[in-house]
Amino acid sequence: MMKMNCNIKVFLFMLFMANGVTMLHAQYRFDNILYGAAYYHEYMPSERLDEDVRLMKEYGVNVVRVGESSWGIFEPQEGVFKFEWMDRILDKMHEAGIKVVLGTPTYSIPAWMAERHPEVLAQYPGGGQAYYGIRQNMNFMNPTYRFYSERIIRKLMERYAKHPAIIGYQVDNEIEARNINNHDYFVGFRNYVKNRFKGNINKLTKEWGMNYWGMNIHRWEDFYPRDGVTNPSYKNEWERWNRKAIADFLNWQVDIVNEYKQKNQFVTHCFMGAFQNVDQVESFRQMEYPANNVYHNVQDGQDGQLLAYVGDFMRTVAKGNYLITETNAQTTGWDSRNQYPPYDGQLRQNVYGHLASGANMVEYWHWSSIHYGQETYWKGILGHDLEGNRISEEFKKVAGELRRIGTHLVNLKKRNKAAILFSHDSYHALQFMPYSWKDNYPIHKVYGALYRQNIETDIIPCDQIQDFDDYQLLVIPPLYVSTDSLLDKISHFVYKGGEVVMLYKSGFCNEYSAVRPQKAPGPLRKACGFYYQEFSSIRGMALKSEAFSLNNPVAVDEWYEFLVPETAEPLACADHPFFGRWPVVTKNSFGRGHLFYIGAVPSDELLEKIVRMAAGNAGILSEANEYRFPLIIRSGVNDMGRLVHYIFNYSGIGQGINYMFDDGKELLSGKIVRKRDFLEISPWGCAIIEDL
Numbered sequence: 001m002m003k004m005n006c007n008i009k010v011f012l013f014m015l016f017m018a019n020g021v022t023m024l025h026a027q028y029r030f031d032n033i034l035y036g037a038a039y040y041h042e043y044m045p046s047e048r049l050d051e052d053v054r055l056m057k058e059y060g061v062n063v064v065r066v067g068e069s070s071w072g073i074f075e076p077q078e079g080v081f082k083f084e085w086m087d088r089i090l091d092k093m094h095e096a097g098i099k100v101v102l103g104t105p106t107y108s109i110p111a112w113m114a115e116r117h118p119e120v121l122a123q124y125p126g127g128g129q130a131y132y133g134i135r136q137n138m139n140f141m142n143p144t145y146r147f148y149s150e151r152i153i154r155k156l157m158e159r160y161a162k163h164p165a166i167i168g169y170q171v172d173n174e175i176e177a178r179n180i181n182n183h184d185y186f187v188g189f190r191n192y193v194k195n196r197f198k199g200n201i202n203k204l205t206k207e208w209g210m211n212y213w214g215m216n217i218h219r220w221e222d223f224y225p226r227d228g229v230t231n232p233s234y235k236n237e238w239e240r241w242n243r244k245a246i247a248d249f250l251n252w253q254v255d256i257v258n259e260y261k262q263k264n265q266f267v268t269h270c271f272m273g274a275f276q277n278v279d280q281v282e283s284f285r286q287m288e289y290p291a292n293n294v295y296h297n298v299q300d301g302q303d304g305q306l307l308a309y310v311g312d313f314m315r316t317v318a319k320g321n322y323l324i325t326e327t328n329a330q331t332t333g334w335d336s337r338n339q340y341p342p343y344d345g346q347l348r349q350n351v352y353g354h355l356a357s358g359a360n361m362v363e364y365w366h367w368s369s370i371h372y373g374q375e376t377y378w379k380g381i382l383g384h385d386l387e388g389n390r391i392s393e394e395f396k397k398v399a400g401e402l403r404r405i406g407t408h409l410v411n412l413k414k415r416n417k418a419a420i421l422f423s424h425d426s427y428h429a430l431q432f433m434p435y436s437w438k439d440n441y442p443i444h445k446v447y448g449a450l451y452r453q454n455i456e457t458d459i460i461p462c463d464q465i466q467d468f469d470d471y472q473l474l475v476i477p478p479l480y481v482s483t484d485s486l487l488d489k490i491s492h493f494v495y496k497g498g499e500v501v502m503l504y505k506s507g508f509c510n511e512y513s514a515v516r517p518q519k520a521p522g523p524l525r526k527a528c529g530f531y532y533q534e535f536s537s538i539r540g541m542a543l544k545s546e547a548f549s550l551n552n553p554v555a556v557d558e559w560y561e562f563l564v565p566e567t568a569e570p571l572a573c574a575d576h577p578f579f580g581r582w583p584v585v586t587k588n589s590f591g592r593g594h595l596f597y598i599g600a601v602p603s604d605e606l607l608e609k610i611v612r613m614a615a616g617n618a619g620i621l622s623e624a625n626e627y628r629f630p631l632i633i634r635s636g637v638n639d640m641g642r643l644v645h646y647i648f649n650y651s652g653i654g655q656g657i658n659y660m661f662d663d664g665k666e667l668l669s670g671k672i673v674r675k676r677d678f679l680e681i682s683p684w685g686c687a688i689i690e691d692l
């Protein structure tokens with residue numbers, strides 16, 4: 001029977017691969033977890049390369065990231081290149097068996113460029129101007145900047161593409177549009193809009209409602225810049241342009257790198273944990289392993305949620321595994337006002353938190369703490385004294401564990417049946433037309449409602465969605481801006497038997513951020529089973545409901561839609577003499593599925609209960625869902641076709657759990673764990689159990 005179960009798991013794993021779920025994008029093959037840090041020998045107060053390499057070997061570093069901030073050292077004068085200092089670093093790393101990711105240094109221009117070519121510096125809305133003295137101060141669309149960027153990238157690739165230490169390249173660093181508003185950037189936007197509307201200026205005027213306040217134009221030459229614009233349609237299209245410009249810039253760099261890189265090398269970029277300003281699908285198009293920089297709360301605020309959130313997004317967009325290129329080592333901050341080093345065990349717990357979502361590499365920023373500059377207090381594995389410490393000893397412990405069990409954890413594949421639908425357009429449109437003084441696009445609230453109940457989920461962006469066939473449950477934050485076709489796909493998903501939890505304001509505006517001239521929620525009306533014509537801002541209210549028993553009396557807040565059921569079943573109304581006549585939570589049977597709608601900002605408790613109700617209908621609940629935060633359970637399939645289960649205790653108090661999966665081996669301790677065994681998870685600890 002045990003052998004049969006193992007064969008079934010292997011069969012399912014291979015089936016997932018055949019369906020493209022576990023597509024491996026990179027030709028570089030991860031055969032173990034990479035664990036290390038960014039390394040900047042050029043920042044050191046004295047010569048210590050040999051000592052750093054010695055300590056790295058002692059502590060178990062097997063990968064470093066170098067070079068992304070050092071254009072001014074590679075090219076100290078225009079056309080004068082110096083690479084010998086990096087040659088020495090790469091040679092020493094290779095000699096020590098430490099792998100290297102080399103960054104293109106385009107996010108920090110050299111001083112000579114700013115002095116000779118001030119036109120490369122960014123201009124901002126309202127007439128602001130970037131100055132030299134900080135990174136990311138350039139207009140990345142500027143042709144002069146592009147010329148010099150291409151030259152330094154080619155020089156680096158010509159010199160280092162065949163260096164045996166290098167396994168991959170990071171193009172640029174933590175890119176965003178950064179409010180660039182230079183004239184050439186605006187001209188690019190104008191051309192983008194002209195192309196989007198196929199040159200039809202009358203269609204632009206109609207769809208954007210530009211006759212309002214007399215903001216219409218009759219020639220493309222009259223198209224006005226972003227400064228002073230009040231039109232929401234214009235603003236949202238500008239954000240789309242920002243995302244396109246970023247993706248084009250990154251793909252431009254990747255094209256150059258790809259001319260030189262070896263078949264066994266990958267290309268990546270390190271994005272930040274906030275996703276709203278980047279078109280991930282297009283930006284990742286040519287990258288085998290996308291990367292992310294994740295900084296999060298520690299000490300009593302450590303909960304693992306941001307790590308999981310980032311991983312569940314990155315893994316979904318990449319359709320595979322991803323990298324963590326920066327994360328907390330010790331304290332963080334651009335000053336010393338918020339210095340919170342992790343508690344004992346938290347560094348270790350965070351590493352396994354990343355791996356549980358599908359990361360193949362975890363690097364810290366950075367190897368050693370810097371003695372000068374803006375990030376003096378953004379501390380690395382080594383402190384300012386450059387000696388071993390509590391954190392480096394914990395790093396060493398984790399590195400030893402990964403050498404021993406990393407082959408069982410690398411290339412983890414996940415097949416989640418729940419998904420959260422992320423909308424860039426809705427995020428921005430709700431900042432331009434906010435309904436709240438708080439969070440106007442509560443995706444973290446939505447994610448937390450699943451995470452705390454151990455309902456594993458993917459986060460899927462609206463960009464280029466074909467269908468939702470891989471899922472049984474969709475949870476949708478306010479989908480304020482959407483095409484009719486996307487709303488039709490959601491309705492079709494429900495009709496075929498899917499379960500949906502949808503939040504307020506969904507379906508209200510079309511893709512141009514213009515309100516649909518029909519009863520809300522527009523094309524969703526049949527799937528939702530109601531319509532509404534009015535809404536109101538509110539203050540916190542309790543509910544009248546037999547469906548939900550809540551501990552917190554304040555269940556809805558900030559916003560209230562006057563839902564008029566047609567086929568929908570009312571589940572809750574406000575306990576209020578006026579608002580109480582309209583339901584605020586409904587459930588509609590549509591085809592073989594159900595759509596739960598929440599017409600107000602729900603409390604965390606109410607949202608959790610609705611999500612759990614829908615998950616139960618979807619048939620995706622298991623014994624793991626009987627446990628909730630601070631016990632977090634995450635699972636996946638490893639390279640050997642075996643299920644691996646991570647159990648985390650995000651608290652300073654030991655937690656017990658009755659093991660609910662098939663018999664397995666706890667990889668950290670080597671002990672056999674039987675189904676129904678009682679496990680004690682230590683404070684800030686974890687267990688990792690692989691099915692036998």
